[in-house]
Amino acid sequence: MTRRQELLLGLLGAAGAFGVCEAVARAGIVRRSYLPPASEVLARAARLAGDPAFLDGIGMTLRAWALGLGLACAIAVPLGLLLGVVPVVEAAVRAVIEFLRPLPSVALIPLVSLLLGSGTRTEVTLIAYASLWPVLFNTVYGLGETDPLAKDTLRAFGFGRLAVLLRAQLPATAPFIAAGVRISAGVALILAVATEILSGFGQGLGIFIAQAQTETDGTRDVLAGVVWAGALGLVINGLLVGAERRLFAWAQEPRPESGKSERVRP
Numbered sequence: 310m311t312r313r314q315e316l317l318l319g320l321l322g323a324a325g326a327f328g329v330c331e332a333v334a335r336a337g338i339v340r341r342s343y344l345p346p347a348s349e350v351l352a353r354a355a356r357l358a359g360d361p362a363f364l365d366g367i368g369m370t371l372r373a374w375a376l377g378l379g380l381a382c383a384i385a386v387p388l389g390l391l392l393g394v395v396p397v398v399e400a401a402v403r404a405v406i407e408f409l410r411p412l413p414s415v416a417l418i419p420l421v422s423l424l425l426g427s428g429t430r431t432e433v434t435l436i437a438y439a440s441l442w443p444v445l446f447n448t449v450y451g452l453g454e455t456d457p458l459a460k461d462t463l464r465a466f467g468f469g470r471l472a473v474l475l476r477a478q479l480p481a482t483a484p485f486i487a488a489g490v491r492i493s494a495g496v497a498l499i500l501a502v503a504t505e506i507l508s509g510f511g512q513g514l515g516i517f518i519a520q521a522q523t524e525t526d527g528t529r530d531v532l533a534g535v536v537w538a539g540a541l542g543l544v545i546n547g548l549l550v551g552a553e554r555r556l557f558a559w560a561q562e563p564r565p566e567s568g569k570s571e572r573v574r575p
Contacts, residue, residue: 331346331348342526351536353530366513367513370498370515372429377432377436378494380436381437385445386444389452393452393453394452414435417438418507418508421434427508431508435500436497439497439499444490445489447486448482450485451484452482460473460477483556484557495542498545518531
């Protein structure tokens with residue numbers, strides 16, 4: 310399936326969902342206070358694009374998202390390389406990682422708020438904590454998938470462990486790290502909005518949604534904020550996917566099926 314076909318099918322799916330929501334609301338199957346017509350929600354979302362205060366909130370959310378994701382990558386990539394290269398360290402910290410990984414970041418909001426206070430620091434810390442794990446595990450997994458022949462060749466020519474890591478393992482792991490960053494980007498955006506909604510302080514997209522749900526007939530504004538959150542996630546994912554395809558096109562080439570050898574030309 311080509312990219313144009315994928316885009317066309319995606320647009321058809323979005324149009325179908327829009328039509329269903331519009332028809333359900335217009336037919337009165339669901340009360341408008343619970344589900345306003347999709348056309349009204351999209352119109353409200355479009356009008357918000359001209360609201361400076363709302364755009365400032367979007368900027369604050371994206372700022373916290375970028376800081377948290379950047380901090381997570383700065384910690385996860387070196388730590389993943391260390392765990393993947395030094396098995397003793399990986400064995401020593403495995404129990405700690407397996408204990409911390411299942412903890413939901415949202416449940417840590419009261420504790421982090423108590424320790425760091427309200428503001429950007431709390432939001433960035435929670436985003437970094439949630440975003441760290443996909444990058445970390447993808448880095449470790451990518452190191453394990455490095456071609457052993459490439460490592461053995463470098464060792465045979467007298468290269469040390471650091472040179473093997475930089476010349477063979479790190480380039481081979483880069484596509485896995487990029488995939489982990491793409492996954493973490495979505496997680497970071499979810500945590501940014503969720504933290505703002507649950508904390509109820511500061512400025513951002515989550516604050517707009519939290520305040521809208523307390524207003525009379527505020528469902529339309531809540532859904533308009535959700536549309537913006539989904540649009541931001543879609544744009545971020547599209548940009549990261551495009552960057553992956555450009556930077557690591559060689560990693561996406563189809564491999565020959567197992568049991569079948571490639572035909573060698575003379």
